[in-house]
Amino acid sequence: MTTMTTTTNTTTTVLDASGVTMRFGGLTAVRNVDLTVNAGEIVGLIGPNGAGKTTFFNCLTGLYVPTEGKVSYKGTVLPPKPHLVTKAGIARTFQNIRLFANMTVLENVLVGRHTRTKEGLWSALLRLPGFTKAEQASHERAMELLEFIGLQDKADHLARNLPYGDQRKLEIARALASDPGLLLLDEPTAGMNPQETRVTEELIFAIRDQGIAVLVIEHDMRFIFNLSDRVACLVQGEKLVEGTAEVVQSDERVIAAYLGTPFEGAPGAEEVAEVEAAEAEAVASTGTSPKDTTTTEEEDTR
Numbered sequence: 001m002t003t004m005t006t007t008t009n010t011t012t013t014v015l016d017a018s019g020v021t022m023r024f025g026g027l028t029a030v031r032n033v034d035l036t037v038n039a040g041e042i043v044g045l046i047g048p049n050g051a052g053k054t055t056f057f058n059c060l061t062g063l064y065v066p067t068e069g070k071v072s073y074k075g076t077v078l079p080p081k082p083h084l085v086t087k088a089g090i091a092r093t094f095q096n097i098r099l100f101a102n103m104t105v106l107e108n109v110l111v112g113r114h115t116r117t118k119e120g121l122w123s124a125l126l127r128l129p130g131f132t133k134a135e136q137a138s139h140e141r142a143m144e145l146l147e148f149i150g151l152q153d154k155a156d157h158l159a160r161n162l163p164y165g166d167q168r169k170l171e172i173a174r175a176l177a178s179d180p181g182l183l184l185l186d187e188p189t190a191g192m193n194p195q196e197t198r199v200t201e202e203l204i205f206a207i208r209d210q211g212i213a214v215l216v217i218e219h220d221m222r223f224i225f226n227l228s229d230r231v232a233c234l235v236q237g238e239k240l241v242e243g244t245a246e247v248v249q250s251d252e253r254v255i256a257a258y259l260g261t262p263f264e265g266a267p268g269a270e271e272v273a274e275v276e277a278a279e280a281e282a283v284a285s286t287g288t289s290p291k292d293t294t295t296t297e298e299e300d301t302r
């Protein structure tokens, strides 16, 4: 990676997405979203289920060609092809874990490394006779990454035998193997226990400290507000608010989007009112407080 010498204190924009819109037939999943990520930043992307967060990631990484808008990385407009986006310097993990289950931990990282090496992937994986210095270097780099995430002792384990939390970590190591300047994480702590979540938080700080900017989607509010320098909130495909944790946390529209207080005229408002009335009645008749009904179930399955 080349280091840039800057004589001024101006911030370097790593990612610049402007006016990104993604329509699927009649459904506008992402509407005119602008978002930047600067060097050295961790930016959080929050929003209720179905808000368009993953779709937005897919637009950034070339998985989808946005209906409108443009995405630039370090000043260059990105071609909408996943491998070219990776090559340019953006790596990602997926909401649903995508590992090669029957490959070892090390091999999974080597696959991630592939975009940065000219050598054949199979030769690198199988250590064929032509195993070169460059491939040796790839192995060393992969082991370094496994050490960084704390999986060095499991390098030879099959990915499918790893506990869930380790699989999530391995995905991050694989993404880092392409030497990104920007890492996109889609719900990295989904399904993790509080201890694993804390470890992931430390890991993301460590990644940022290595000079990699991070854009992270997450449902866990405590996690995201603790982690992020800036947070943007998507609701129904639109960016509702963006700012520091304090600004976003105290924004009434964000609170409403999360706690389920319907916007005026929002679909489903009547049902919510009905449930609330029923709850109030239950409280009045039994004197007990109603169960927490604000938590919505994850719709995505792993």
Ligand SMILES: Nc1ncnc2c1ncn2[C@@H]1O[C@H](COP(=O)(O)OP(=O)(O)O)[C@@H](O)[C@H]1O
Pocket: 024, 027, 029, 047, 048, 049, 050, 051, 052, 053, 054, 055, 056
């Ligand atoms: N490939 C697709 N085709 C049609 N609709 C899609 C597709 N991907 C996502 N959507 C729709 O776009 C909306 C946003 O989904 P998504 O980006 O997954 O939300 P989030 O990640 O915020 O939970 C949802 O209504 C979803 O059903």
Ligand SMILES: [Mg+2]
Pocket: 053, 054, 055, 095
């Ligand atoms: Mg999603």
